């Protein structure tokens with residue numbers, strides 16, 4: 001094979017990996033962005049919801065297969081979504097809401113960090129989980145769908161990208177077309193006005209948390225389908241980068257999260273492929289810093305100054 | 309001989325997205341004058357203040373302080389040049405004491421270097437003492453000197469407004485912008501406020517631009533009045549002229565045929 | 567009310583009190599030689615020293631300036647590695663050969679100072695872009711900075727895996743320069759104490775001056791602060807840099823007590839006591855806006871950590887309780903949640919403990935006079 005073709009296939013391989021990573025980041029970023037849009041808080045614990053989703057999959061898949069080995073994996077995913085949504089809603093009700101009522105932005109933010117620490121370390125303290133990593137069962141076939149010019153596209157990658165894309169399209173339709181989605185947008189625009197037009201703000205916030213956290217379970221499926229080791233801090237770095245993605249695209253804006261996710265995925269994949277994997281994380285943050293300096297509200301964000 | 313106005317704006321304006329919040333705003337204010345800026349809710353009065361203090365950057369026009377162009381200056385630079393303001397929604401340093409609130413605004417007047425504070429040099433003590441004295445003097449104008457060590461947010465509403473004015477005065481300004489200082493005050497408090505404004509004018513001889521919804525107050529104290537509606541100036545002149553101006557009455561009461 | 571003389575009197579009282587305590591300590595140190603003292607007490611003293619400096623310096627940014635920085639350990643890492651490498655250099659260059667010589671202690675002090683200065687310089691580079699952002703954004707950027715610093719250090723041949731972490735430099739760290747054993751820690755305990763006192767004094771002088779008022783006004787209302795003539799960005803970066811300087815010094819002290827360095831110690835979260843979130847916990851528990859609160863909570867959190875590590879294990883408590891405490895961060899997370907939900911102002915809030923006022927208070931109690939409660943504001 002000629003050198004230029006090799007260059008091309010390297011490039012395409014990076015692109016495919018970038019798209020796969022990007023889909024995961026985008027999905028996690030959606031969780032951050034939805035919650036941020038509605039309560040103006042970085043839910044630091046969102047990364048840990050992914051960990052919760054991951055462990056739920058870790059335990060439910062074998063359990064279900066033990067009952068009946070014909071049961072499909074997506075049933076486990078539904079369980080994981082339910083668990084994550086429950087955890088998300090609980091965190092909101094027990095911690096965030098009371099603090100939001102009486103505290104400042106700073107205390108709310110610190111509460112979120114505390115919740116993240118709490119979930120991570122609580123998981124460690126559970127004997128069945130513990131501090132050491134565990135190996136996930138393979139979820140999708142790792143056979144190649146396509147093998148062309150040294151580029152391989154396996155099922156995991158293809159499914160990750162497909163699931164990511166369809167969830168995002170679905171979410172966008174939900175937010176734009178349904179009554180609930182419109183309520184969510186109204187609350188994130190202006191809480192007081194939403195109350196006046198008869199929207200139940202608290203309920204809307206809870207539903208947002210449920211959906212955002214449920215997405216973390218889907219992201220967990222996509223992430224752990226590729227990287228089969230799981231530990232209690234698995235969600236931290238993923239969550240951070242996804243948050244960076246959300247900010248990059250313009251936090252609070254759903255298409256922004258998708259765009260940001262893809263950008264971060266591609267940056268990471270190309271840095272790893274062409275520069276060095278140990279610097280990929282540094283690059284991710286570097287890009288965030290540059291974007292925020294040029295456009296403080298993110299790529300798609302509108303710059304609204306504080307009203308005085 | 310021409311006097312230079314303390315504040316002069318030339319076709320000042322700003323657009324938010326599609327909304328022209330203020331356009332072609334022209335005003336000249338001379339030393340010692342008290343000018344009123346009135347208009348219905350959402351007319352753009354506060355936005356004018358934000359433009360004049362560098363909180364927003366004007367998209368059109370220029371403004372000058374004693375003949376010096378102020379466009380593009382940051383808020384603290386504009387303040388250093390001599391424009392001070394208060395806010396429509398009180399913005400005090402809530403966790404700090406009343407005295408400290410005023411001292412913050414005296415920060416650049418009594419300057420000492422970092423090392424002076426690190427080693428507590430004689431200069432540090434001298435400056436701090438002078439600063440303390442001036443801060444207390446300012447508080448006494450508003451009868452707040454005996455509340456110097458209260459936490460600012462614990463003051464009653466009327467006194468919080470006064471403290472905000474005291475803080476603005478501490479910056480050593482040429483022109484003071486007051487954004488609805490009497491809002492939410494009861495008649496006694498308003499009367500006290502009027503008294504304070506009088507003292508300020510006597511003692512400092514500065515120009516004042518006043519936004520106020522309380523018409524009797526405006527008509528009483530202002531020498532000239534400018535009226536804006538939907539960002540545009542619709543009238544300016546002496547109080548009695550404004551009171552009888554048809555367009556102003558319509559702006560406030562709505563047109564009859566509507 | 568509070569004039570120069572009463573303040574000077576306060577300084578005098580504090581200085582005398584500190585001098586007496588230091589003398590007492592030196593006498594104790596020279597005569598008291600039980601194993602508990604040199605194996606447990608003295609190493610703890612070193613640890614508490616840098617924890618206090620860390621908490622107090624982060625408090626400048628978090629409590630006084632009102633900005634959440636999650637990368638404080640990054641500055642600490644810079645200080646630690648700089649101090650370690652510099653003292654190593656001094657030793658290899660033959661500047662000191664003997665750890666008893668005065669030149670040794672001077673070179674250690676120079677190394678610590680250099681660590682602080684380099685941390686401050688990096689603070690400028692990070693602070694200028696980062697502090698344009700607020701709240702959540704700043705938190706994330708500083709967190710990212712903390713990670714990038716560790717990343718960069720790991721990739722430096724002389725500091726990372728082949729250097730101070732596990733390589734040749736690490737081995738000599740213990741033998742030479744930094745990395746005090748228990749004997750040296752005991753001998754030079756006064757260094758830790760004096761440095762802590764000096765750092766705190768410098769922070770107090772900063773917050774009790776026009777600079778301190780300026781940054782507190784920024785915390786309370788940024789727009790009103792700039793409308794009062796405060797150059798908000800300048801003060802923000804200045805405070806950030808000042809705080810980074812002390813974090814660097816604390817890092818140097820940290821390097822003094824450890825035989826080798828690993829960037830894992832400075833991560834955002836990890837199982838051990840030292841990480842950026844733990845420092846946030848200390849500041850919140852002590853009270854955002856109270857330096858004495860930070861000192862107090864550094865001691866308390868250290869004791870809590872000590873109890874979790876040593877006492878619980880030996881206590882013969884039921885296994886599941888012991889297991890729960892195997893992960894101290896879980897306990898800190900719970901402490902943080904409880905404090906932030908039920909006592910968001912922390913132990914001291916924004917008040918400071920003041921010796922003079924306490925003395926006045928006690929005098930008042932004894933004289934049955936009503937004197938306003940201690941804590942000057």
Ligand SMILES: Nc1ncnc2c1ncn2[C@@H]1O[C@H](COP(=O)(O)OP(=O)(O)OP(=O)(O)O)[C@@H](O)[C@H]1O
Nearest residue numbers: 305306307324329348349350351352353354355356
């Ligand atoms: N930062 C901003 N972004 C977008 N629109 C703004 C902004 N600030 C002000 N506006 C708009 O500009 C218009 C003028 O507002 P402004 O606050 O100046 O009115 P005002 O005359 O002070 O009214 P009021 O008497 O109620 O205080 C309003 O329509 C307001 O919504």
Ligand SMILES: [Mg+2]
Nearest residue numbers: 353354355396
């Ligand atoms: Mg207004």
